[in-house]
Amino acid sequence: MEKNKPLLRNTNCYTVLLLLVISLNITCLTAQSKLLTKSKKAIESYEFAKADYYRGKYDQALTNINQAISKDKRFIEAHLLKAEIFFSTHRYQNEKDAWLNVISIDSFYYKPAYYNLGVVDFNLGNYDQSEIWFNKYNQLSQGDKNKIKTSSWLLRISFAKEAVYNPKQVLPVNAGPQINSRYDEYWPSLTADEKTMVFTVLVPRDSIAFLSGQMSKTASNFQEDFYLSINKNGWQMRETALSPLNSPNNEGAQTLSADGNMMFFTACGRSGGLGSCDIWFSRRINNGWSQPLNIGAPVNTPFWESQPSFSSDGKTLFFVSNRTGGYGKKDIWQASIVGFRDDSTPIFGQLTNLGEMINTDGDENSPFMHFDNQTLYFSSDGWPGMGQMDLFLSHRDSLNNWHEPKNLGYPINSSNDEIGLIVNASGNKAYYSSDGLTDGYGGKDIYWFDLPVDLKPNPVSYVKGEIYDDETKLPLKADFELINLKSKKTEIESQSRADDGSFLLCLAPGNNYGLNVSKKDYLFYSGNFNLEKVHGLQDPKTLVIYLKPIKKGSSIILENVFFDTDSFNLRPESDVELQKIVQFLSVNTTLSVEIQGHTDNVGNAQYNLDLSTKRALSVYSYLKVNGVQPSRLQYKGFGMQVPISDNTSPEGRAKNRRTEMVVIK
Numbered sequence: 056m057e058k059n060k061p062l063l064r065n066t067n068c069y070t071v072l073l074l075l076v077i078s079l080n081i082t083c084l085t086a087q088s089k090l091l092t093k094s095k096k097a098i099e100s101y102e103f104a105k106a107d108y109y110r111g112k113y114d115q116a117l118t119n120i121n122q123a124i125s126k127d128k129r130f131i132e133a134h135l136l137k138a139e140i141f142f143s144t145h146r147y148q149n150e151k152d153a154w155l156n157v158i159s160i161d162s163f164y165y166k167p168a169y170y171n172l173g174v175v176d177f178n179l180g181n182y183d184q185s186e187i188w189f190n191k192y193n194q195l196s197q198g199d200k201n202k203i204k205t206s207s208w209l210l211r212i213s214f215a216k217e218a219v220y221n222p223k224q225v226l227p228v229n230a231g232p233q234i235n236s237r238y239d240e241y242w243p244s245l246t247a248d249e250k251t252m253v254f255t256v257l258v259p260r261d262s263i264a265f266l267s268g269q270m271s272k273t274a275s276n277f278q279e280d281f282y283l284s285i286n287k288n289g290w291q292m293r294e295t296a297l298s299p300l301n302s303p304n305n306e307g308a309q310t311l312s313a314d315g316n317m318m319f320f321t322a323c324g325r326s327g328g329l330g331s332c333d334i335w336f337s338r339r340i341n342n343g344w345s346q347p348l349n350i351g352a353p354v355n356t357p358f359w360e361s362q363p364s365f366s367s368d369g370k371t372l373f374f375v376s377n378r379t380g381g382y383g384k385k386d387i388w389q390a391s392i393v394g395f396r397d398d399s400t401p402i403f404g405q406l407t408n409l410g411e412m413i414n415t416d417g418d419e420n421s422p423f424m425h426f427d428n429q430t431l432y433f434s435s436d437g438w439p440g441m442g443q444m445d446l447f448l449s450h451r452d453s454l455n456n457w458h459e460p461k462n463l464g465y466p467i468n469s470s471n472d473e474i475g476l477i478v479n480a481s482g483n484k485a486y487y488s489s490d491g492l493t494d495g496y497g498g499k500d501i502y503w504f505d506l507p508v509d510l511k512p513n514p515v516s517y518v519k520g521e522i523y524d525d526e527t528k529l530p531l532k533a534d535f536e537l538i539n540l541k542s543k544k545t546e547i548e549s550q551s552r553a554d555d556g557s558f559l560l561c562l563a564p565g566n567n568y569g570l571n572v573s574k575k576d577y578l579f580y581s582g583n584f585n586l587e588k589v590h591g592l593q594d595p596k597t598l599v600i601y602l603k604p605i606k607k608g609s610s611i612i613l614e615n616v617f618f619d620t621d622s623f624n625l626r627p628e629s630d631v632e633l634q635k636i637v638q639f640l641s642v643n644t645t646l647s648v649e650i651q652g653h654t655d656n657v658g659n660a661q662y663n664l665d666l667s668t669k670r671a672l673s674v675y676s677y678l679k680v681n682g683v684q685p686s687r688l689q690y691k692g693f694g695m696q697v698p699i700s701d702n703t704s705p706e707g708r709a710k711n712r713r714t715e716m717v718v719i720k
Contacts, residue, residue, distance in 0.1 A: 090132055091164075097126035101133050108136065113144050131160045138171065151175045166195045173208060178442065178470045182212050182219075207439075214439040218465040223510070225467060227502040229494050230486070233290040237497030240282075241488035242308055246315040247367065247426050247480040247517045247561050248595065250286045253297070253318070254501060255279050255307040279307040281320070300337055300344050308362045312369065313426055313480075313517070314559035315339065316552055319350070319363040319372060329355040334363050334374055336400055341554035348398060353406045354390050366424045367515070367561040369549035372403065373422040373431070382414040387422045387433060392548075412457040413449060420444060421474040425482070426561045428546070430512035431457070434474040441465055444472040448510060463510055478506065480561060482514040515561045518584070520598035522556040522572060530556030531602060533574040540567045540615060540628035562586060562596075569615040569631050577602040578718070579639060581632060583614040605643060610651075610717040616674060623669035625677060633674065636716065637681045647720035649689040650674045655708035656695045668692025674714060689719065 090098055104119035117140050123133040138153035154175065157168045173188035189205040189212075234240060239257035246252075257277050259265035265276075280301040284293040300306060300320070309320035316339045323332040333355040335347045354360060358378040365372055370392040377385045386408055393404040413419065415437025423432040429451045434444045438460050445468040447460035462468060463476075476487040485506050490499040522531045532553035537546045537560050546568070551558040562568060562584055570582035580600050603609040615632035618625060625633075640646060652667030652674075671690035679685050701707035 090130075092127045092130040092132075094127045094130070097123045097130050097133065099123075100126065101130070101136070104133075104136060104140075108140060108143075113140050116140050129160050131157060131164055134160065135165065135168075138168075142171075142175070147175050147178045151179065163195075166192065169195060170205065173205070177208065177212065177215070180215075180219075180470050182216050186212050210439050211441075214462065215441050215465070218441060218462070218468070221464075223464045223467055223507050225504045225507065227489065227492060227504045229492070229496075230501045230503060231290060232496060233292050234282075234284050235496045235500040236293075239490070239498035240501050241499050242475050243477055243486045243488070243501050244309050244311045244318075245477055245479060245486065246311055247313040247515070247559055248519065249479055251311070251315045252284050252286070252290070252486075253281055253309055253311055254284075255309065256282050257498070278303065279305040281306055281309060298343050299346055310363045310365045312365050312549075313367040313561055314549070314557070316557075317365065318344070319365055320347075321361040321363070322347070325349075330357045330359060332359050332361045334360050334372075338399055339552065345399070348400045350400060350403060354403050359385075362421050364422045364424050366428055367426040367547065368428050369547050369560075371424070371428075373409075373424050375420055375422065381408055382411055383416040383418060383437060385418040385420060386414040387419045387431075409457065412459060418444070421476070423477045425478050425512040426480040426515040426517075427482070427513035427563050428561075429563075430478075432463075432476055432478065433460075434472075434476075435460070438462065441468040442470040442472060444474050446473045446476050448512075461510075464507075467504075478512060480515040480517060482506065482512045485510075513563055515563050516595055517559055517561050518570075518596045518598060519559045520551075520557070520600055522551045522558065522580075522600045522602060524577075525601035525603045528601075530554065531574055531577075532556070533572050533577075533602060535560070535570065535572045537562075538569045538571065538631050540569050540631050543631055567628060571632075571635055572600055572602065573639075574602055577604055578609050578611045578716075579635060581611060581614040581635075605646065605718060607718055607720065610715050613674075613714045613716060616714045618670055618673075621666070623666065623673050625673050633677050633681070637678060637683060640678070640683050640687065645720075646718060647687045647689070649691060649717045649719045650678075651690075651715040651717055652692040653697055653699075653711060653713050653715070654695050655711040656698070656702040657708065660694055664692055664694035664696075666692070667694050670714060 090101070092098060100119045100123035104116045104123060107116035107119060120133055120137045120140065123130055124137070134153055134156045138150050138157065141150035141153055151172065154168050154172045157165060169188050169192035173185045173192065176185035176188060186209065189208055193205055229235060234252065234254065240254055242255040244253050256279070258280050259277055280295060281297045282293045282295055283297060284290045295301060304322065304325055306320055306322055309318055311318055318337050319334055321332055322328065322335050325333070327349050329349065333349055336350045337347045338345045349355060354372065354374060356376070356378050358376055360374055360376045362375040363372055371389055373387060373389045375385050376388055388406060388408050390403040391405040392401045394402040396402060408414065413431070413433070415435060417435065417437030419437065420434045425432065430448060431451065432446065432448050434446050436443050438445070438447055440462050446463040448463065449460045450458045452458065467473070476485055478485050483506055484503050486501060486503045488499045488501050492502065522533045523529060524531055531551065533551050535551065535558060536548050538544070539546055547560050549558065549560070564586045567587050568584040570584065572580035580602060582598065603611070613632055616629045640648070650671045652671035654663040654667050668691070671692050675688050675690035678688055698711045700710040702711060
């Protein structure tokens with residue numbers, strides 16, 4: 056009887072959080088009545104080995120199966136089981152030797168041995184030999200109704216040969232002892248400004264036993280905790296001050312928001328969970344982190360949810376789930392924040408599967424949505440690659456359609472499993488975890504490398520700021536939106552921190568953005584970042600914003616109201632700002648405002664006075680047409696009479712050409 060047997064194989068993490076189920080070998084563990092040996096002692100050792108194998112006690116299983124083979128060297132079923140034990144423990148050369156013993160005893164007894172030899176030689180990087188084995192298996196399996204299709208493996212071999220022949224020029228650099236240690240470090244997450252890194256560490260429950268080398272990497276001996284390092288002209292010594300996130304249980308596979316103020320992470324078997332593994336949420340507060348809370352449905356289900364990635368738009372969560380309704384065993388899904396509960400936990404809705412251009416009938420894992428909100432990095436065993444789990448990238452177009460994934464190539468990908476790669480906001484540096492390099496500090500370490508040009512996302516800059524009350528100078532928790540003025544699409548929605556008023560938002564070149572900051576009982580703030588003619592990365596910007604309480608005489612400059620040169624015709628990109636004014640006045644129904652127009656000193660005074668008056672009238676007319684009662688509106692032009700900057704420079708004159716809104720009642 057020939058059948059597929061699912062096997063548990065460890066990847067970049069060792070706990071239940073990141074175990075991947077992969078069916079690769081075709082196994083045949085024959086019942087005792089069919090065993091082709093006459094040695095009762097060999098059969099007895101074989102049965103012990105089989106029981107140990109099914110319990111995951113591979114070392115003991117190997118001891119017993121060797122005893123069985125020593126009693127009968129041609130005991131073919133024992134060699135079959137020995138090959139499977141070596142496959143389960145990733146000892147591929149030993150596995151190959153076992154399969155060669157099988158076919159040397161009887162080359163026709165178990166035809167899938169040739170298929171498995173193809174797999175093991177692929178895992179060893181012997182691509183030519185792997186191709187020979189798969190073709191041999193196809194020849195022997197003609198007419199066999201249980202013939203396994205090898206076309207996908209032959210496609211992988213073709214890709215792997217080409218990738219090795221044309222390697223990517225990458226040089227991994229160890230992140231250093233401030234981050235790495237003799238323990239396993241993996242799954243890095245990074246803020247947009249690259250000032251904060253949080254990563255997962257596999258910590259021994261008994262450090263003395265670990266140092267003595269007497270501890271195996273099992274869930275009972277180790278736990279996963281979060282560590283943090285701050286970048287101050289170089290990474291500072293890591294710390295574990297992430298209370299109350301860390302617990303005696305496992306926490307891992309985390310993602311930070313772009314500003315570092317929110318964290319989503321995976322926890323398994325925790326009280327309050329909905330399934331085996333769920334995604335949890337915590338918010339940064341003035342003395343650390345808030346108590347973690349389960350984000351609930353529709354993200355979490357009785358199935359397995361893990362490996363979140365939170366987009367820089369401040370509202371979209373990508374994650375992995377094995378729930379029904381997908382394309383394969385594990386799929387990448389996304390959900391959007393539609394509100395917040397009283398305890399500040401985000402409420403998610405708009406759940407969607409990323410579709411067949413990302414997900415396959417295999418496993419997809421470790422999604423990372425870059426800060427450009429267009430480039431997704433992820434791992435998959437369903438797309439053609441070098442090994443079991445390879446790293447890929449896919450770009451999303453303006454219609455939210457994903458392009459066919461691109462393999463990151465060799466040696467970024469290898470015959471091993473690769474998962475958990477992230478890329479900085481600048482788009483030039485990738486971080487990942489590896490234990491295959493010679494300059495490590497012990498176990499898995501976090502490395503970085505310069506991304507090849509063809510693997511880069513769109514570069515992203517950022518704006519950091521702080522929001523205060525204009526009168527008390529105390530920090531404020533306020534809502535902010537970053538809006539693409541051309542498409543009128545809200546790119547980012549989030550809030551500033553309550554304790555210090557800080558915020559961070561990402562800016563991709565090539566767009567004209569409006570920033571709107573609002574809070575109840577305050578005038579909104581209007582900011583503009585015109586990057587339409589910028590194609591590279593801009594220097595990060597810093598803002599200090601003072602929101603003015605609503606009262607008579609309070610005013611704001613409408614940064615996103617635009618006119619054609621020497622004209623009072625409103626440009627289309629002004630609609631976003633003008634609609635904000637309409638919305639603001641519809642909420643604050645007792646207010647009356649005056650729209651004021653101002654110019655620079657270019658041209659004569661009367662011309663500028665007329666122009667500024669007509670521009671103020673244009674805004675007044677727009678508001679009236681859009682439902683604001685004329686009795687609540689006034690307009691006035693001031694020409695060049697009230698400058699707020701020096702008229703001797705282009706920058707100063709640009710500031711003086713402005714439209715303001717003043718509360719008059």
